[in-house]
Amino acid sequence: MDHEQSFELLPGYIDQELSLSEALEFERHLSGCEECQRAYQEQRQVSVQLRQAHLRVEAPAELVKRIKAALPGRRSLWQRLGDRFGQWSGGGSLGWAPVGAMVMSVVALSWSAGLYFSVPSSETRLTQELVDNHIRSLQFNHLSDVISTDKHTVKPWFNGKLDYTPPVVDLAQQGYPLVGGRLDYLNGRSVAVMVYRYKLHPINLYVWPGSDAGATPHIYEQQGYHLAHWSAAGMNYWAITDAGDNELNNFIVDLRAHAAS
Amino acid sequence: MADPVNAQRFEKLVLPHMNSAFNVARWLTHNDQDAQDVVQEAYLRAFRFFGGFRGEDARAWLLSIVRNTFYTWHQQNRGHAADTTEFEEDMHSLETSTAEHDDSPEAMLIRSQSQKRVHKALQSLRLEYREVVVLRELEELSYKEIAAIVGIPMGTVMSRLGRGRQQLAALLAPTDQEA
Numbered sequence: 413m414d415h416e417q418s419f420e421l422l423p424g425y426i427d428q429e430l431s432l433s434e435a436l437e438f439e440r441h442l443s444g445c446e447e448c449q450r451a452y453q454e455q456r457q458v459s460v461q462l463r464q465a466h467l468r469v470e471a472p473a474e475l476v477k478r479i480k481a482a483l484p485g486r487r488s489l490w491q492r493l494g495d496r497f498g499q500w501s502g503g504g505s506l507g508w509a510p511v512g513a514m515v516m517s518v519v520a521l522s523w524s525a526g527l528y529f530s531v532p533s534s535e536t537r538l539t540q541e542l543v544d545n546h547i548r549s550l551q552f553n554h555l556s557d558v559i560s561t562d563k564h565t566v567k568p569w570f571n572g573k574l575d576y577t578p579p580v581v582d583l584a585q586q587g588y589p590l591v592g593g594r595l596d597y598l599n600g601r602s603v604a605v606m607v608y609r610y611k612l613h614p615i616n617l618y619v620w621p622g623s624d625a626g627a628t629p630h631i632y633e634q635q636g637y638h639l640a641h642w643s644a645a646g647m648n649y650w651a652i653t654d655a656g657d658n659e660l661n662n663f664i665v666d667l668r669a670h671a672a673s
Numbered sequence: 674m675a676d677p678v679n680a681q682r683f684e685k686l687v688l689p690h691m692n693s694a695f696n697v698a699r700w701l702t703h704n705d706q707d708a709q710d711v712v713q714e715a716y717l718r719a720f721r722f723f724g725g726f727r728g729e730d731a732r733a734w735l736l737s738i739v740r741n742t743f744y745t746w747h748q749q750n751r752g753h754a755a756d757t758t759e760f761e762e763d764m765h766s767l768e769t770s771t772a773e774h775d776d777s778p779e780a781m782l783i784r785s786q787s788q789k790r791v792h793k794a795l796q797s798l799r800l801e802y803r804e805v806v807v808l809r810e811l812e813e814l815s816y817k818e819i820a821a822i823v824g825i826p827m828g829t830v831m832s833r834l835g836r837g838r839q840q841l842a843a844l845l846a847p848t849d850q851e852a
Contacts, residue, residue, distance in 0.1 A: 420828075423835040427809065429816045429827075454842035455835065461845065462810040465791040471695035475709045479691065479716045483680070 557594035578604035578619040586666040613655035622648040686731040715742040794844040802837030
């Protein structure tokens with residue numbers, strides 16, 4: 413092995429990427445070659461310096477959050493129910509009554525399935541706008557303008573930005589933590605959006621003054637997202653999420669219970 | 674595409690490598706915000722292509738997507754983005770090309786002067802050398818994995834690593850004024 417060939421193998425020797433025979437040949441040349449010895453020392457030194465300099469940069473927490481939120485195709489309701497059912501029939505510990513959950517979901521599903529067919533056409537445009545808005549909020553760095561889990565931070569943030577005060581409640585105890593809020597433009601006006609989360613699924617809650625709907629929430633499905641619409645205390649509410657309709661329904665129940673109290 | 678089994682597999686195999694993805698993107702872009710954009714885009718792409726992922730090395734697979742995403746971004750931004758001009762700067766312009774990065778959060782965390790010098794030196798390395806050095810020394814990947822990520826033969830990985838280290842050695846030589 414001549415000098416040229418040996419010199420080429422030098423990085424591989426440092427990184428222990430040479431075959432045994434290559435490594436032995438290289439060592440034989442190295443022992444008699446000053447230039448290779450110097451280069452070896454220098455390169456090895458650089459390698460050590462790089463590893464000691466703590467150059468690795470960790471992903472910022474908000475990026476991790478955002479990517480998780482933006483991933484499409486979160487696990488469906490059926491998938492999660494399948495898991496619970498599998499756990500239960502496998503004889504594992506019974507965390508909570510999966511049979512009851514199944515029954516409830518079937519009830520909720522058939523109830524909402526009935527509603528899917530009765531979406532009023534006047535609202536079709538608005539639901540499409542909501543779905544688009546929801547997707548956009550996930551894709552860009554735009555889920556929240558104010559990021560806070562504290563309602564006393566989120567609520568004042570809207571002051572002066574809107575001509576009304578949206579009710580902001582915290583549902584962390586119920587499993588729907590408040591993540592933040594933002595302003596958005598919808599249905600021809602500025603609206604307040606509160607961002608909640610169910611596990612990893614973001615829930616956008618749009619609120620603006622009016623009483624366009626009844627007090628009973630209607631749940632729709634569009635492009636795989638679940639939407640709900642109702643009015644209470646002079647405010648219109650729209651909630652949208654990629655979580656299951658059962659989860660959305662529970663969210664609304666908790667929200668209404670809190671807003672009323 | 675919203676196959677729940679696939680989504681679950683993706684979460685288990687690909688999501689845990691976000692630190693690697695960000696580290697590589699950060700060292701390629703020189704900039705936190707751009708690195709975040711690149712990584713986010715890369716993850717969306719990775720999810721889209723995940724059905725075609727058959728290998729066992731999810732990290733290398735993800736990093737190849739991060740790298741491709743970066744190069745697409747780099748070509749689009751080249752020319753009209755003033756803060757990316759240092760990419761093609763040669764290795765001798767160490768002081769001028771890297772001084773403006775000192776206010777980045779991780780730069781402030783760099784404790785000692787020598788660490789700072791190493792940081793600057795690596796930052797000023799030409800892209801084709803920098804990427805293999807980062808993959809090898811920071812991500813500790815094998816030549817085989819690096820070859821697959823960058824799309825070059827293993828022999829080229831070795832020679833680029835050698836050149837990169839040689840240039841770093843020259844930059845870090847104790848003839849520097851700051852001592």
